[in-house]
Amino acid sequence: MARLTCFLLPLILFLAVCVFLFKGLFSDPMARESEVLAEPFPQFTLPDLMDETIRYDNRIFDGQITLINIWGVWCITCAIELPYLTELSQQGVRIVGLYYDQDIDPDFGTKTINRVRGEVTETLNRYGNPYSFNIFDVYRDTSLDLGVTGAPEMFLVDQQGIIRVHHVGDVNERVWSSKFLPVMNELSGVSNQGQSQETLGE
Amino acid sequence: MSRYSCLILSALLILLSASASSQELADEAQTRAIPKEYAENYSFTDPQSRKTFLKLTEELRCPKCQNQNIADSDAPIAHDMRRKVYQLMQEGNNEDEVVSWMKQRYGDFVHYQPPVNAVTMWLWLAPVLFALIMLFVFIRRRKVVDDVDVEARLARAEQLLKEE
Secondary structure, three states: OHHHHHHHHHHHHHHHHHHHHHHHHOOOOOOOOOOOOOOEOOOOEEEEOOOOOOEEEHHHHOOOOEEEEEEOOOOHHHHHHHHHHHHHHHOOOOEEEEEOOOOOOOOOOOOOHHHHHHHHHHHHHHHOOOEEEEEEOOOOHHHHHOOOOOOOEEEEEOOOOEEEEEEEOOOOHHHHHHHHHHHHHHHHHHHOHHHHHHHHHO | OHHHHHHHHHHHHHHHHHHHHHHHHHHHHHHHOOOOOOOOOOOOOOHHHHHHHHHHHHHEEOOOOOOOEOOOOOOHHHHHHHHHHHHHHHOOOOHHHHHHHHHHHHOHHHEOOOOOOOOOHHHHHHHHHHHHHHHHHHHHHHHHHHHHHHHHHHHHHHHHHHHO
């Protein structure tokens, strides 16, 4: 009996370590739980990227499912996902950009806002424009409030302004159908019982 | 023959590009020495809050670049976080309040001092438990082995004696 445990114990320990390390092979060290899920979208009052006289606040979420896309022209992956996002917006998904620029330091301003606007227009003309409008996160405070670590990131905000999905990285067809579509269907079912069955039936 | 000349040519090309890029790197390092657009001059009126700021930026972890604190990191997010730490401190928040502000948005990950709770408790308990168990096993095992050994040897010796 003692001999058996002497043999079994190291074996079990060894197997446990094997399983632990094997799982580690496929785990993403950058993946972390989002802290803002199921929380209300942080309070903000920010100008439109293209026209600073227009100002937006949390009322933009009222009664509509909104995707908030964190992006910038300096971000290559953002440009890559633009065509797919444009496709989505043509299907009736409401996408709003939360634009933040790296090259404008709030205190120094190395790049003028007019140059940024020019670059944005050029990028959107080239790859497609999925955005209903773009909010300009001037001091990147709202991005910090959202726990954004870089671009692109995508948030799904429901009709009450609650964050339902937080996705880090680009949105493609696979991510859309596995991560966003189920929540979209569920949310549109809550707001409109009659339509929910049609959406699910498709 | 053509294959050899190809090889020599490509080797030359690689060498050339390597020297060019190292030159570029040197230039970049030169310009980096005075980071104009990222010059962060955070000034404090009392030395205590300056100390707190330095401690906080060393304890807070950059969420983008693993294993770097925000004082070390040059990632844009680290710049923003340093600015935010300064801003929060200017608004009168103390050290704990700044840390919890960051934790609310980036989770426990963002602080290099993990909180003690049911899950993280094992980080401290496991080594102690391991040492205790090993000590226990060691003591028990030594005793048992000695007893068995002595008795077995005696028995064997007696047998040998009898045989003779």
